[in-house]
Amino acid sequence: MSIEHSILAVISFRPSSGYDIKSEFEHKAAGLFWGMSYGSLYPKLKKLEADGFIVTIEADTDGRKKKLYELTKKGWGELDKWLGMTPSPPIIKDELFMKLASWHSEMDLDLLALHLESRKNESGDLLKYIKEWRHNQKSYINSVGMLGIRYAELKLEAELKWIDESLEAINNQDMPDGQDPFGLEEELLKRRERAFKTLDKE
Amino acid sequence: MSIEHSILAVISFRPSSGYDIKSEFEHKAAGLFWGMSYGSLYPKLKKLEADGFIVTIEADTDGRKKKLYELTKKGWGELDKWLGMTPSPPIIKDELFMKLASWHSEMDLDLLALHLESRKNESGDLLKYIKEWRHNQKSYINSVGMLGIRYAELKLEAELKWIDESLEAINNQDMPDGQDPFGLEEELLKRRERAFKTLDKE
């Protein structure tokens, strides 16, 4: 039920159209920790309106017609109720971590370094973007929101620091010790070799 | 297509049953950055077998019958191919951040402090768990995997540090400055008041 709440939250900043909300998630702070596509957004807006959380205001800003949505009493109430509930733990899906966890000794470490460089660029760009954005004098961020921005910055800085450490470990061939109490790494290589020796039967 | 690859990755450690794979995602490293339920796991295993990435080995470990899956040549190849591809950016959904971003001045800051305390406990527990786990002499983690563990630790430490800073800011009434070039905060409170004054019509 949380996408709906994110939508209510964005509308709370100012009356917004579907397009406005999408850009908030694409180009603004909200997108750092949440995502959304038109395919789910517009149906949700209809549902939220049908349930009485928001109402439509026909408007033409800049000579362009659009449907603005505004929160109702019920909508504001729902927003407050949601804000008051303990937030659920973050959901993180990070392919980089999965790849690290399943890297094996037949895979080239230089390739891993490329992956790290790539992540470094992405996260670096994002961090730069956030740092500019928090001072751009265009976007609305209140003092609590600023704590959130700081949260994002610290996480990205930690990630970048870790990437540099890891790249150094790879380049200096100074990797940390693993733990392998049952000799699985050796087994793995044997199993792999065995599989590669079998003829394809299908 | 990444859940499938995570499954292949787990099987690469050792031949595994569906149950084994699930516990890997529930209690082990993999679960830190990925999740999976039986409802998707078992069908995926069937599909992976039908596509020739894995094969079944009937086995009875500890007197208990189970279906172990092992990678085929094609499966190992697919795993290597996946490992070689640039990992996609992490997907993060964090309700705490969304709530920070949409907090408004009618909401009690002490309530926010409770949310932060709650996250502090969750993340603290997780960090403690990881720190123990990396030295438990029971789990297989190679040196590259250890980099991943370090990644998780640093992120959690950054989060905990941020929480303490933020709690202090709240308690000392020393919140950071926001930015509000168009006076949206004032507008918001007006809109909110207006909405609460209207009679319910539905």
Add this chain to the structure above:
DNA sequence: TTCCGCATGTAATCTGTTACATGATTAC
């Protein structure tokens, strides 16, 4: 006049979870 950004939407599809059903083995 053509392209880009604004603007709204739907249908098909994909992806994954929840809840249920079933049963064996082990620890207390």
Add this chain to the structure above:
DNA sequence: GTAATCATGTAACAGATTACATGCGGAA
């Protein structure tokens, strides 16, 4: 003997994306 854990699966549903369809207004 009974609760917990091991073990495999399915049906119904929830949740979200992709690709498509459509059209206006302003800038080059």
